[in-house]
Amino acid sequence: MTDHSAPPRQGIQSVELAMTVLQALEEGRGPMSLTQIATASGTGPARPTATW
Secondary structure (H helix, E strand, C coil), rough: CCCCCCCCHHHHHHHHHHHHHHHHHHHCCCCHHHHHHHHEEEEEEEEEEEEE
């Protein structure tokens, strides 16, 4: 049985965040630290994890 406890919007937000990070990596055109990726993607150095 599939667990449907997470709201559907959370999954969409995860995909949106992943695309933002991938775009930052593409625009960086070289090795980047996690801090640089966070800054370039606009997420900041720390992002809260999902609450269960």
